[in-house]
Amino acid sequence: MQKVSKTEQKQIKSLKYKKYRYKNGLFVVEGVKVINEFLNSDYQLVRLYSLEDVFDVSEEKLRRVDLATLKSLSFLSTPQIALAVFEIKQVKALKYNALTLALDTINDPGNLGTIIRLCDWFDVRDIICTKETVDCYNPKVVQSTMGSLTRVSLHYLDLPQVLQSSGLQIYSSEMTGESVYSAELNQHSILVMGSESHGVSKEISSMSSPLTIPHFGSDNKTESLNVAMATSIMLNEFKRRTIEMKS
Amino acid sequence: MQKVSKTEQKQIKSLKYKKYRYKNGLFVVEGVKVINEFLNSDYQLVRLYSLEDVFDVSEEKLRRVDLATLKSLSFLSTPQIALAVFEIKQVKALKYNALTLALDTINDPGNLGTIIRLCDWFDVRDIICTKETVDCYNPKVVQSTMGSLTRVSLHYLDLPQVLQSSGLQIYSSEMTGESVYSAELNQHSILVMGSESHGVSKEISSMSSPLTIPHFGSDNKTESLNVAMATSIMLNEFKRRTIEMKS
Numbered sequence: 001m002q003k004v005s006k007t008e009q010k011q012i013k014s015l016k017y018k019k020y021r022y023k024n025g026l027f028v029v030e031g032v033k034v035i036n037e038f039l040n041s042d043y044q045l046v047r048l049y050s051l052e053d054v055f056d057v058s059e060e061k062l063r064r065v066d067l068a069t070l071k072s073l074s075f076l077s078t079p080q081i082a083l084a085v086f087e088i089k090q091v092k093a094l095k096y097n098a099l100t101l102a103l104d105t106i107n108d109p110g111n112l113g114t115i116i117r118l119c120d121w122f123d124v125r126d127i128i129c130t131k132e133t134v135d136c137y138n139p140k141v142v143q144s145t146m147g148s149l150t151r152v153s154l155h156y157l158d159l160p161q162v163l164q165s166s167g168l169q170i171y172s173s174e175m176t177g178e179s180v181y182s183a184e185l186n187q188h189s190i191l192v193m194g195s196e197s198h199g200v201s202k203e204i205s206s207m208s209s210p211l212t213i214p215h216f217g218s219d220n221k222t223e224s225l226n227v228a229m230a231t232s233i234m235l236n237e238f239k240r241r242t243i244e245m246k247s
Numbered sequence: 248m249q250k251v252s253k254t255e256q257k258q259i260k261s262l263k264y265k266k267y268r269y270k271n272g273l274f275v276v277e278g279v280k281v282i283n284e285f286l287n288s289d290y291q292l293v294r295l296y297s298l299e300d301v302f303d304v305s306e307e308k309l310r311r312v313d314l315a316t317l318k319s320l321s322f323l324s325t326p327q328i329a330l331a332v333f334e335i336k337q338v339k340a341l342k343y344n345a346l347t348l349a350l351d352t353i354n355d356p357g358n359l360g361t362i363i364r365l366c367d368w369f370d371v372r373d374i375i376c377t378k379e380t381v382d383c384y385n386p387k388v389v390q391s392t393m394g395s396l397t398r399v400s401l402h403y404l405d406l407p408q409v410l411q412s413s414g415l416q417i418y419s420s421e422m423t424g425e426s427v428y429s430a431e432l433n434q435h436s437i438l439v440m441g442s443e444s445h446g447v448s449k450e451i452s453s454m455s456s457p458l459t460i461p462h463f464g465s466d467n468k469t470e471s472l473n474v475a476m477a478t479s480i481m482l483n484e485f486k487r488r489t490i491e492m493k494s
Contacts, residue, residue: 179490181491216369229479233479243426
């Protein structure tokens with residue numbers, strides 16, 4: 001068993017906070033399955049703390065620790081078998097290859113994690129976020145992406161400005177607008193999802209074509225879908241048509 | 248301010264557990280918005296504990312309490328303004344009006360809550376669950392449905408037997424099967440979703456037509472969608488066609 005110094009312990013715990021993640025350029029990943037996804041990606045491992053010998057990494061980066069030590073490092077209520085520290089990656093320049101997703105401020109880490117996982121599934125490789133959107137290296141986001149973060153790039157930018165200068169068609173998900181079921185959807189475009197509490201901002205609405213998911217049932221009192229659910233339906237509508245176009 | 252006796256406090260805290268919920272026939276709802284949804288439904292209020300006078304309920308059911316008392320009763324890390332105890336409702340007999348959803352064991356309360364909310368959105372009024380599926384009156388389920396539980400009925404039954412005797416076409420969501428995008432979908436049917444870890448059981452698979460959500464991208468490594476996400480896409484595929492059929 002190897003000891004983890006108080007200083008090292010303190011540094012890892014500080015990575016819960018965005019300020020310290022970016023100051024150190026580091027973030028935390030927990031659990032064998034998710035750690036392996038990061039090991040098999042272009043993320044650089046700094047240190048791996050593990051109860052068991054289940055990883056193929058160099059000796060100098062590995063620390064065999066006991067459960068008490070792992071518990072003292074973990075952000076989870078029930079720690080997994082291992083915890084790893086990786087370097088934050090330089091984001092590649094934004095390219096508009098196909099559909100790009102944009103998030104007009106998502107605060108909930110679970111929602112962002114789910115949206116990243118959905119993008120991975122639907123082969124959407126870039127997400128543009130307002131600078132107010134929760135950081136993708138937040139431990140809760142990292143855990144809920146289940147490794148999808150290794151395959152999707154998040155760009156935290158001045159969203160209205162990026163949209164304006166993109167030259168692309170902009171769609172926004174709104175409470176009223178053209179039904180996404182019947183609208184003609186331009187695949188080389190940007191789709192903006194708004195926050196659950198405030199929706200898409202006026203500024204962004206004014207430059208985009210509003211799309212809506214129709215209500216079902218005559219007496220339907222459901223106010224809204226959760227933003228992650230709405231994203232799954234919107235992305236599904238865009239992407240299933242690419243399959244139909246091929247066949 | 249009114250006092251809440253130790254016995255009353257203990258009874259409410261016990262409703263965290265299924266055994267005591269069904270022994271007492273009671274469950275807990277928290278937060279003004281969700282409580283109001285239950286007050287405006289056919290659920291019967293037993294007692295309401297509130298920091299503020301914001302509800303239109305009879306005096307004998309209302310307890311004005313302070314924050315310390317509310318904290319001692321709440322299941323949330325940050326208690327809302329109010330907490331209410333309602334009676335568990337007798338479930339109406341299962342009717343197959345249109346599409347019915349079936350759950351082959353969902354363990355995660357957040358997933359079940361999201362699925363109930365999705366059913367409400369897509370006008371699916373009945374869900375059949377295995378008896379092993381998490382209880383819909385679990386506090387975490389109740390909170391994550393955001394009131395949708397008042398409009399969707401859950402039937403905990405012997406699922407294989409119910410499917411067999413339904414006489415309806417059964418679909419199951421699987422890793423392989425006919426693409427849900429191109430399959431002809433019978434709207435008067437039952438759609439079975441399996442648990443994320445084990446999928447649909449062999450017994451149920453053998454009596455159903457497998458449907459699958461196609462993968463996107465040539466090099467897609469995403470293993471699977473979360474069951475709530477998969478449900479949103481499946482329900483969307485069934486339901487959008489009912490709109491297309493009308494138009």
